[in-house]
Amino acid sequence: MSTGTAGTAARPTRPFATVSPRTRTRVPLLVTAVLLVAMFTVGSVRYEGFLSAQVGLNLLIDNGFLLVVAVGATFVVLTGGIDLSVGSMVALSTVLTAWLVESQGRPLAAVVPLVLLVGAASGALMGWIIHTFEIQPFVVTLAGMFLARGLCYTISTESVTITDPTTVALAQTRLYGPGGLFVSIPVVVALAVLVLAFVVLHHTRFGRTVYALGGNESSARLMGLPVGTTKIAVYAVSGLCSALGGLLLTLYMLSGYALHAMGMELDAIAATVIGGTLLTGGSGFVLGTALGVLVLGMIQTFVNFQGTLSSWWTRIVIGALLLVFIVLQRLMGGRRPAAG
Amino acid sequence: MVSPSTPRPPDPGGPRPRPVLEARGIHKQFAGTVALDGVALRLFPGEVHALMGENGAGKSTLIKVLTGVHPADGGTLLVDGRPQAFADPLQAQRAGISTVYQEVNLCPNLSVAENILVGREPRRFGLVDRSALRRRAAELLRELDLDLDVTAPLGSHSLAVQQLVAIARAVDVSAKVLVLDEPTSSLDREEVAQLFTLVRRLRDRGAAVLFVTHFLDQVFDLCDRVTVLRNGRLEGEYPIDRLTPMTLVQRMIGGELATLDQLSGRARREAAARTTGEPFLRARRLTRAGAIEPYDLDIHAGEVVGLAGLLGSGRTEAARLLFGADSADGGEVGIEGEKVRLRTPRHAIARGIAFCSENRKAEGLVGELTVRENIVLALQAARGWTRPLTRAKQDELARHWIETLDIRPADPEAQVRHLSGGNQQKVLLARWLLTAPRLLILDEPTRGIDIGAKAEIQKLVARLAGEGTAVLFVSAELDEVLRLSHRIAVLRDHRMVATLTNDGSVTPERILTTIATGADS
Numbered sequence A: 001m002s003t004g005t006a007g008t009a010a011r012p013t014r015p016f017a018t019v020s021p022r023t024r025t026r027v028p029l030l031v032t033a034v035l036l037v038a039m040f041t042v043g044s045v046r047y048e049g050f051l052s053a054q055v056g057l058n059l060l061i062d063n064g065f066l067l068v069v070a071v072g073a074t075f076v077v078l079t080g081g082i083d084l085s086v087g088s089m090v091a092l093s094t095v096l097t098a099w100l101v102e103s104q105g106r107p108l109a110a111v112v113p114l115v116l117l118v119g120a121a122s123g124a125l126m127g128w129i130i131h132t133f134e135i136q137p138f139v140v141t142l143a144g145m146f147l148a149r150g151l152c153y154t155i156s157t158e159s160v161t162i163t164d165p166t167t168v169a170l171a172q173t174r175l176y177g178p179g180g181l182f183v184s185i186p187v188v189v190a191l192a193v194l195v196l197a198f199v200v201l202h203h204t205r206f207g208r209t210v211y212a213l214g215g216n217e218s219s220a221r222l223m224g225l226p227v228g229t230t231k232i233a234v235y236a237v238s239g240l241c242s243a244l245g246g247l248l249l250t251l252y253m254l255s256g257y258a259l260h261a262m263g264m265e266l267d268a269i270a271a272t273v274i275g276g277t278l279l280t281g282g283s284g285f286v287l288g289t290a291l292g293v294l295v296l297g298m299i300q301t302f303v304n305f306q307g308t309l310s311s312w313w314t315r316i317v318i319g320a321l322l323l324v325f326i327v328l329q330r331l332m333g334g335r336r337p338a339a340g
Numbered sequence B: 001m002v003s004p005s006t007p008r009p010p011d012p013g014g015p016r017p018r019p020v021l022e023a024r025g026i027h028k029q030f031a032g033t034v035a036l037d038g039v040a041l042r043l044f045p046g047e048v049h050a051l052m053g054e055n056g057a058g059k060s061t062l063i064k065v066l067t068g069v070h071p072a073d074g075g076t077l078l079v080d081g082r083p084q085a086f087a088d089p090l091q092a093q094r095a096g097i098s099t100v101y102q103e104v105n106l107c108p109n110l111s112v113a114e115n116i117l118v119g120r121e122p123r124r125f126g127l128v129d130r131s132a133l134r135r136r137a138a139e140l141l142r143e144l145d146l147d148l149d150v151t152a153p154l155g156s157h158s159l160a161v162q163q164l165v166a167i168a169r170a171v172d173v174s175a176k177v178l179v180l181d182e183p184t185s186s187l188d189r190e191e192v193a194q195l196f197t198l199v200r201r202l203r204d205r206g207a208a209v210l211f212v213t214h215f216l217d218q219v220f221d222l223c224d225r226v227t228v229l230r231n232g233r234l235e236g237e238y239p240i241d242r243l244t245p246m247t248l249v250q251r252m253i254g255g256e257l258a259t260l261d262q263l264s265g266r267a268r269r270e271a272a273a274r275t276t277g278e279p280f281l282r283a284r285r286l287t288r289a290g291a292i293e294p295y296d297l298d299i300h301a302g303e304v305v306g307l308a309g310l311l312g313s314g315r316t317e318a319a320r321l322l323f324g325a326d327s328a329d330g331g332e333v334g335i336e337g338e339k340v341r342l343r344t345p346r347h348a349i350a351r352g353i354a355f356c357s358e359n360r361k362a363e364g365l366v367g368e369l370t371v372r373e374n375i376v377l378a379l380q381a382a383r384g385w386t387r388p389l390t391r392a393k394q395d396e397l398a399r400h401w402i403e404t405l406d407i408r409p410a411d412p413e414a415q416v417r418h419l420s421g422g423n424q425q426k427v428l429l430a431r432w433l434l435t436a437p438r439l440l441i442l443d444e445p446t447r448g449i450d451i452g453a454k455a456e457i458q459k460l461v462a463r464l465a466g467e468g469t470a471v472l473f474v475s476a477e478l479d480e481v482l483r484l485s486h487r488i489a490v491l492r493d494h495r496m497v498a499t500l501t502n503d504g505s506v507t508p509e510r511i512l513t514t515i516a517t518g519a520d521s
């Protein structure tokens, strides 16, 4: 029959029209990977001591918590939503952990599940509100952002330093590999979360429903997919990841403070976009998000190595990069059906 | 009127089966308009049941109420004799009711295989088994005689393929009830035949199939019983052998249908006169790689040129080049003897060319805007945004075209997404007609349009041509192409293989032979 093959020639009006749609969704990801390698090369040429495996690992050590938060954000962005509350949720987790461990003397082993539960539950609550009352995710999570940040202050207005021996020991644990290279425990946790997220997104029904939702929500509903449950679940995942990110940040900083993680929601979303996930949802890869986080970390490293630059340059470069990637997405996004 | 009061199950002599699905006294109201008023429907196992009615009669709304998309405002629904109410399509699906809604509702970003199986993917150890997924999807498509790369994203396929994929998805849910809302609107004869074979197989297995279409021959070919709706009310339920096409249409429109026959005579008589002299548009060796091979085409002022060919033969692709919707990568176009380049639709619009797309959902209407706003959109764009149309002028234009095309509801301020499928198509048509183009390109303009409105649109096209508009008419319905066109260009495998003058010797069979053999015999 003539239908199958003949009608399939895609005819996007945009540039890159000749590349297949499958390749097109991967182009931003490739660009990010190339960018990362290029930055590393340039860095090694310009700065002494840049070219070392430990600099690479330090990227992970300094950004493990961001990776976890960005993975959660990726779930939400893939459905076409957005979660602005993640930065505040991270701060809330640090404050809650520090307060429970230090002021209340609770054991860390009991505090961790509690904090994770709080994160997942508040995410689920926001998801439920978004779904049930059909309110823009941006509005609901903005409210969540203020609420969580405010809650931090009701617990403690000061920074709470952690002296609890188990926590400190955990934070200072170094896992050594060959050649004296080392990583911290948060790195291991972050990588585990990344792998888990990859499996969930690409190999489970829930994950595929996330993509379907981002492709076309009303179609997904008519196809009989559990739209409501899935939506609530992605915000719960995002909340859970922010809480976990908060725990990792507590270990990294050894303190809980209401002013931690200011603007981290934007870093997480930026990493997601630079990693090739479409803000409109339905297309992207969680492994791309990991590359995005590394790019952000790399920019930070550059600024540190340069020494003379003020740290605001990090923000400026991230902003410029974000713009470039959003334009790139636009150019790649020419998916239009061909016709008989 | 034949009394429709006591409808019978399909086999009057045998034991009376219980309906698998029965709706009684269904009411549905949308802000102001009553869409359904006391409608009843019964589906028996092992029957194909047609749901008929004009555009806006309430067919799709009834289907959506039955399957949990819209809550009903009144009435009862019985499944296997037990009262049921579905809160969402998922519940209906779980109860064994599988539906293909009117507009293709799938996810363009997912692969073909996933679109067929998402939500019920085969799993191993809790994870999606990708190779089983591909295999199962390919199997299901083979039942529709469709062989394609199931790993490609759905969005890269044509509308027809998407429709078949939607059907494959619905068929897979081993359903007691299969609901198909205008599944054949973008399919060709061959695909329709394939679909019917499949539907008959399901019916013989004991499934009930509810089938909506505007093609009468398909109803008489496939269906056992018919339920007719008119203006949101139940007109009646009939066994098919008690109806003729004529009586069925009378039931649907509540009156007589104007005949179209005088139309065809005129087009043919004038065929010779039109094709002499300087053409309005002359295309030479026009081509786009992967879409259409180089073709030549002349269209004269006042002439209707039909494009015939199977799905995927390059009909739409050929037409799009003339509007700059896709840019050509070879050949040239002349308009009234002057060489022009049509790289974007703006160039074409400036030259007086209008293009009514077949894909009203993706590249035509703006659902959130009103009927009036959608109608004046193209004219406003042609005038430029610095010279806005006055509100009074807009109202006048909207009212005129609503009346001419009988758009229902006749409310210029209704949101387009709330209109029925056929009425949306009419709005799109009105948008381009009112720009009074020199060349009007119509790509499947009568898709999903009911039989009365179809005749009106055909008459309108003939009248425009009579007034000097050049028309390029693309349609899968050969009857329609033959009735309207002065000349017919036949396409096959992305190539224009023949141009026939419609002088009375051309029949649907001759066109089909030309398509099959690649040459005019």
Ligand SMILES: Nc1ncnc2c1ncn2[C@@H]1O[C@H](COP(=O)(O)OP(=O)(O)OP(=O)(O)O)[C@@H](O)[C@H]1O
Binding pocket: B030, B031, B033, B034, B035, B053, B054, B055, B056, B057, B058, B059, B060, B061, B062, B102, B408, B409, B417, B418, B419, B420, B421, B422, B423, B448, B450
């Ligand atoms: N969501 C909605 N809001 C308001 N009005 C609606 C909505 N959906 C349908 N309607 C109205 O209900 C009526 C019936 O529409 P419906 O789509 O059921 O018609 P249909 O019989 O399927 O027609 P077609 O053959 O054109 O597909 C129309 O007048 C339509 O404008």
Ligand SMILES: [Mg+2]
Binding pocket: B059, B060, B061, B102, B181, B420, B421, B422
């Ligand atoms: Mg309909």
